[in-house]
Each structure stands twice: as structure tokens, then as C-alpha cells.
Amino acid sequence: MTNAADLQAAATVRFGEGPAISAEGLDGAARDGLHRLIDRRSCRDYAERAVPEGLVSLLIAAGLSAPTKSDLQQADVVWVRDRALRAELMTDVPGADWIAKAPVFLVVCGNGARFASLFEGRDFVNNHFDALFNAIGDAAIVLEGIVAAAAIAGLGTCPISQIRNRAREVSRLLDLPDRVFPFAGVCLGHPAHEASVSPRLDLGMTVHQDRYDTDAFQRLAPGYDTRRNVAKPFARQRAAERFGTDPDYGWREDKRRQYSTPERADFGAYLRDLGFAFD
Numbered sequence: 001m002t003n004a005a006d007l008q009a010a011a012t013v014r015f016g017e018g019p020a021i022s023a024e025g026l027d028g029a030a031r032d033g034l035h036r037l038i039d040r041r042s043c044r045d046y047a048e049r050a051v052p053e054g055l056v057s058l059l060i061a062a063g064l065s066a067p068t069k070s071d072l073q074q075a076d077v078v079w080v081r082d083r084a085l086r087a088e089l090m091t092d093v094p095g096a097d098w099i100a101k102a103p104v105f106l107v108v109c110g111n112g113a114r115f116a117s118l119f120e121g122r123d124f125v126n127n128h129f130d131a132l133f134n135a136i137g138d139a140a141i142v143l144e145g146i147v148a149a150a151a152i153a154g155l156g157t158c159p160i161s162q163i164r165n166r167a168r169e170v171s172r173l174l175d176l177p178d179r180v181f182p183f184a185g186v187c188l189g190h191p192a193h194e195a196s197v198s199p200r201l202d203l204g205m206t207v208h209q210d211r212y213d214t215d216a217f218q219r220l221a222p223g224y225d226t227r228r229n230v231a232k233p234f235a236r237q238r239a240a241e242r243f244g245t246d247p248d249y250g251w252r253e254d255k256r257r258q259y260s261t262p263e264r265a266d267f268g269a270y271l272r273d274l275g276f277a278f279d
């Protein structure tokens with residue numbers, strides 16, 4: 001059973017040296033659950049072992065129990081059971097073989113349709129960016145609810161934003177109505193092997209005391225690059241033919257290269273066409 005030292009060790013692997021962690025007053029089940037959350041890794045290699053349908057329903061129920069902005073309940077889950085349909089969703093997605101092998105595939109959607117339908121024949125005065133923002137937020141925390149529930153249950157998951165590469169096609173294949181959009185897919189199953197933990201930015205960069213620490217990122221990011229390269233080195237340097245080889249390659253350079261090529265620049269237009277407003 002997890003003890004306080006295990007929790008501290010897991011937090012150190014994830015965040016580096018940081019504030020002391022206390023498990024005081026927590027029982028064994030709570031410590032075990034928290035350990036599974038801090039120790040969670042995205043899984044891209046699944047065992048050929050079915051996940052009972054009732055367990056999938058339980059995990060979805062846990063996800064949809066997330067808080068929801070103004071109780072508007074603007075998220076849905078599409079459980080894609082048809083393998084051929086899943087393959088169609090993943091057409092042209094590079095490196096999607098492992099996604100095809102995941103025992104379960106879900107699509108978490110943001111849903112502004114139910115809310116808007118309440119105003120049919122009336123003035124929908126709140127059709128502005130905040131309405132879209134709230135639906136995105138609901139979908140995001142439902143996704144995390146499923147991911148966290150699966151981690152507690154000992155299952156592996158990986159969110160799939162690549163599903164948005166062809167958002168219009170995905171909408172068509174899943175019969176999504178106007179104002180319903182795919183937020184992310186979720187692969188789910190028993191891990192075939194355990195991936196390593198992906199270190200996060202030090203808590204000194206992402207947790208602020210009273211006021212935002214503007215310099216924290218510049219100050220601490222070089223250390224994070226070093227820590228991350230030790231714990232989970234990048235297998236290769238992205239687009240070396242374009243950017244060359246960098247002896248100091250780390251997370252910052254990897255993200256800079258990843259986002260030096262436009263990605264899903266048409267997603268806003270897709271949402272606008274679904275009926276959402278950005279003002």
C-alpha cells in the first residue's frame with residue numbers, strides 16, 4: 001500500500017524537487033488513488049485483453065460526474081464500437097496503428113447544441129465566445145475525469161487530439177449536429193507495458209503564491225530541460241533536416257519546432273460554421 005514516501009517519490013519524478021508532500025490523515029485507499037494519479041502515464045501500447053463493457057460505462061460515468069459550468073452539462077461521449085468506423089476516423093492520421101489496437105475508443109465532445117436549443121424561437125443573447133469557452137471547458141474536464149478514473153482502475157489511456165485534424169469529416173462520420181464538436185478521442189485499455197512518467201514543469205513555474213511569478217519560466221526552464229532529458233530523453237530531434245541538430249535539444253526546442261508548422265489553423269472556421277461565435 002502506498003505510503004507518504006511513495007507519494008513524495010512520485011511527485012519528485014514528475015516535478016523535480018519541490019515542496020514537501022503530506023499524506024497526513026489519508027487512509028490507504030486515498031493514498032493509493034493519489035499515487036495512481038501522480039504516477040499516470042499516457043499509454044500507447046495496449047494488451048490484447050478486453051475491457052468489460054460495464055467498466056467502460058463506469059469510467060464514462062465517472063468522467064461525466066465532473067463539475068459543469070452553470071450546470072449546463074455541455075459535454076458528450078461517443079463510444080466508437082465499430083472498428084471500421086474508428087479506422088475511418090483515423091484515416092490519414094500519421095502513426096495511428098496503435099490507436100487501432102486500443103480495446104476501447106471514445107470521443108469526448110463539447111456540446112453547445114442543447115443549450116442553444118432551449119432558446120429556439122427566442123433571442124439567444126449569450127451566443128458569444130464565453131458560451132463556446134464553457135463547452136470546451138466542460139469537455140476538457142470530462143476527458144480528464146475519464147483519464148483519472150481509468151488510472152485509478154489500473155487502466156491505461158491516451159487522449160487523441162489528432163481526431164481534430166479532419167474535424168469536418170469526423171463530424172460527418174459521427175453524425176455530430178451543429179454546435180457539437182470533437183474535443184479529443186480517448187484510447188483505453190490494459191497497458192501492454194508501462195511507459196515512463198513524463199516529467200512536468202517544476203511546480204515553481206506553474207504554482208504561484210498570491211501573485212503570478214512572471215520570471216519563473218525563464219529562471220527555471222533550463223533546469224527543466226536538463227531534468228527532463230535525464231528522465232525521459234527525446235527519442236529524436238524533430239525536423240532535423242529543417243532545423244539542424246541542437247546539442248542542447250530539450251523540451252523548449254522540441255515544442256518550438258513542433259509548433260513552427262501551422263496545425264489545425266482551420267479549426268476556428270469549423271467551429272464558426274457549426275454556429276459558435278468568437279466575439
Ligand SMILES: Cc1cc2nc3c(=O)[nH]c(=O)nc-3n(C[C@H](O)[C@H](O)[C@H](O)COP(=O)(O)O)c2cc1C
Pocket residue numbers: 040041042043044158159160161162163184197198
Ligand atoms: C487534449 C489532449 C490531446 C492529446 N492528443 C494526443 C494525440 O493526438 N496523440 C498522442 O499520442 N498523444 C496525445 N495526447 C497525450 C499527450 O501527448 C501527453 O499527455 C503528453 O505528452 C504528456 O505525457 P503523459 O500523458 O504521459 O504525462 C493528448 C493529450 C491531451 C490532454
